[in-house]
Amino acid sequence: MSAYDLIVIGGGVNGAGIARDAAQRGLKVVVFEQKDPGAGTSGASSGMIHGGIRYLEKDRDVTRHSCEDSGFIQAMAPHLLFRIPFLFPVTAWTRKAKTLLELAFVLFQTYDQFQPLKRGKRSAKLSRDEAFQLEPGLAPDIVGAVTTDEWAVNVFRLCILTLLDAQAHGAEVQLRHKVERFLKDPNGRVIGVEVRDLKSGFCREVLGRVVFNATGPWAGTLAKQAGAKVPLRPGKGIHLVYDRRFVNYAIIASAVDGREVFLEPYGQETWIGTTDDDYYGDPAEVQAHHDEVAYLIQAVETVFPRIRDYRLVRAFAGVRPTLARYGPSESDLSRAHQVFDHEAEGVPGLMSMGGGKLAAYRFMAEEATDAVVRKLGLDAKCRTHSTFLPGGEETPDAATLAAEAGIERYAAARMIHRHGAVARRIVERIRQNPLERRILCVCEPVTEAEAKHCIEEEWVSTLEDLRRRTHCGAGPCQGARCARRASWLLAAFQGGGEKLAEEHLERFVAARFREQAPVLKYQGLPQLELTRWALRKGDQ
Template sequence: MNIDEQLWDLIVIGGGINGAGIAADAASRGLKVLLCEKNDLASATSSNSSKLIHGGLRYLEHYEFKLVRKALKEREVLLENAPHIMWPLRFYLPHRPHLRPAWMIRIGLFLYDHLSQRKRLAGSKFVHFGADSPLKPFFKKGFEYSDGWVDDSRLVVLNAQQAHIHGAEILPRHKCIKARHDGQHWFVELENQIKQSLRCVKSKVVVNAAGPWVEDLFIESFDKKPPRKIRLVKGSHIVVPKLHDQSQAYILQNQDKRIVFVLPFEDDFSLIGTTDVDYQGDPGDVEIEQSEIDYLIKISNEHFIHQISEQDIVHCFSGVRPLMDDESDDAQSVTRDYTLHLEDSVNMPPLLSVFGGKITTYRKLAEAAVDKIAGFFGQIKPCQTRALPLPGGNFSDPKTLLETLQSEYPWLPAVILKRYVRSYGQLSRQILAGCQSIDDMGIAFNPVLYQVEVDYLIEHEWVSCAEDLLWRRTKTGLLLNAGEVVYLRGYVLQKLINKQYY
């Protein structure tokens, strides 16, 4: 097998949020970066989260003060740099005194408000639930506080775009099958999962950011024993037609001391989750179990006037969180913090591995990871990402941007333009370039999904099949019927064949 002549500074294995974040940080500092991912970007854990940018109120019960403070600080940074895919969200916590006394919750919320400076988010307060409450009548009072919402899979893709803008090569559907070294450089064999072709790339440093597969990669590709152990914890969610018409989210306490979120989702739905279940097996095969469905429905029905059943579920998803194995007795108390392990010796080029982590602290993790290997590259810029908007995020107010775009494209339906603003931000203009009427947008696969957006996602966001587009680049999979999906699949396939992707 021929080896590419290009010598990369850094090869990142894993296209989830940690891998994409590290690639973006390193490339923006001037390093030559290649990122490979065996499936689609954000195809596993990073598209199956609860979609929250939060400090983790419940982590305070496990005395994770350092992690909560770090996450709260990052919450402000991320809301500033990506206002198109992140926004503030108010949470109601109905009080159940037999589960947690009011004084305990007040102390927790006080800490949550003051562990880090708040710029964008309002503080917590006590609330009374009135006649307009969607909760059952016996919930009379509770608490209100702030956190943030994020489109998790778009966060990954935008970090990959950020890396690409700064010169990185992004290779989804490329599996690392072998990694070897000559004492000075790494030689990484990649298999194109579409064409089944092989490519060997060379770098000074390798980062193992394979998430749930971090241990497997050591064994199968590096032929080494993993230096750390992870604990796989499954979290599952269900999506139902919205339970109420109000804008706030709810955080529900359960008898087992766990909490479940009920979140506004894509305007017309409610997202309910998550579970915490220890998981054994291939992370790629994870699915929601009947017991989890029953669990989430039961908790929702205990709290809300609007009752749901399994027949109301329009979508469900499960993800495996690769948490540090700290030998906790139960899954919910396992730490959400991360560890970076660097192997470096005279006879081996550097290998950095990422264990654990959570989506809110991905940027800090990436900064710490690149700082850890910076010494191997001589002159390198300091971290740039703290004040670097993600692509499309160079604006301050989504409402103002929406109004501006409405004046520029008055013929475009508001429902489409609103989705564009909260998915693409300023990049909406790139999608709509040259369009002067709805007819200029090409094929209507659905009243909210047009050809110009599909073409943009194929050209600029590494879409390799319709499912990438329907569920990770957008959430239009919730809106298209079976016939529309078949039509879209055919179009995407033909487009990729024309590009010689297949």
């Protein structure tokens, strides 16, 4: 059995980032992900790669690293990013509203010093009328607003592309592999892991010189198995997803407990995020609940009164691996990250990561990989900030690709958003087989060619995987129109027939239900009934 230099456990942004960095530095790397890239914390984030004005007061470093890294991520994969300008409306609830507006503007201007790092525009103070011109849906009782400029990223694609790049540099990527236990030598040194292939059910032992635990909210329990400690205070956060994009600016609102939440345009959808509550359960089982949904809607209603008229499609939940501190309320916890070398605790060979923000994922991976490289006695510099993610080297013109492929410009633009220059290869597929230009997912839209490309080259083994890669079935119809056809495509690729397709469909429907259930109270109920009707089993 040949030993790896580095075994990375976890295929979220952190695990993927470390694998990419280490592989680029010439290490022999393997990544084990128990489910699918981004299926845990990464994919449940709000996708913002921002410095966070919120952290400016307490964690200036977090803001700086995040802004710096945001700039690097934009350079690595420009196609995955989209601009989200923020509006902070000040409501006339107190006599000091005008003063509050001035204070907010000062704070936002302080943040402006970081904007050049991430191609951000400077903040501006808007009068009441100006604010309404930009967002007519704002509450009538505002006195004005302050703006700032942020960016968001398609997190699922970020994970996948990072892993694809790691693979291109020689790393092995093993999805649906669960680490069952650590292997130790007689001196207590971690020398590898026993890992179970969840598809076949078989276990095998894998040796590595360093094992890196990048499992996010699972990091604490996993480290414990090796006798090490990663002190986390996991925090649950949920997001609501609305049908259509009905705001062009993210709007900051204050919740009943004073926490900041926001209404955010995301792709073709509008999201509300997020809650932050201590979480004690299994991160794999996290699910949004009615009360949290009500909390977020109540908060946004104060600045966007008609929010209840819009159609809620789903709510998703995730668990932050926040670093532990006893005492402060959840939102006051630092978003700093930390790399743990467990040698200090008498568990050499094992390292972990805790805390952190999506925006600084590359920076965190660099820091972790630096530590790994030092451990191995090597001297290799990080290059992740100066190399493109697959497809990032060029962003093709949507109109040209649309004409070449015979699809609508909008469909081409969405495809380019996900694949960058690799979209050309998908268009090449269409040129060889024009039938593949048919639209599979009408909501997004996704062509059959793109779905097949992802199925063949991006480790898709379930319909949920396909949803994460392409957004197929995640739109307002929740798969009512595409899931059956997508199941046929996937089953055909896997060499199965109608029965396999039906199994895929059933599992997808169950997964979609988990996210639909919390919002059924609102307008989600008819949608569920409709989806059930459309995806009901054939009468054969």
